[in-house]
Amino acid sequence: MLILTRRPGETLCLGENIRITVLGMQGKQVKLGLDVPADITVYREEVYKRVMEENRRALATSNEDFMVAAELWH
DSSP states (O other), rough: OOOOOOOOEEEETTTEEEEEEEEEEETTTEEEEEEOTSOOEEEEEEEEHHHHHHHHHHHHHHHHHHHHHHHHHO
């Protein structure tokens, strides 16, 4: 993990297309501004994990349904 120190108003550049700016700090909270291309989806980590889990479950259900349907054809 890369650890960087930034002050409010300072920016990080990730490649050519992504900029992260520290907008402010209040106590333990840091407010960030993200400038990313429209084709890149940005999730908070906890939301991303839920989306991936739901996708995994949906795929597992689809595979099970396919196997049941295949058995019905025999």
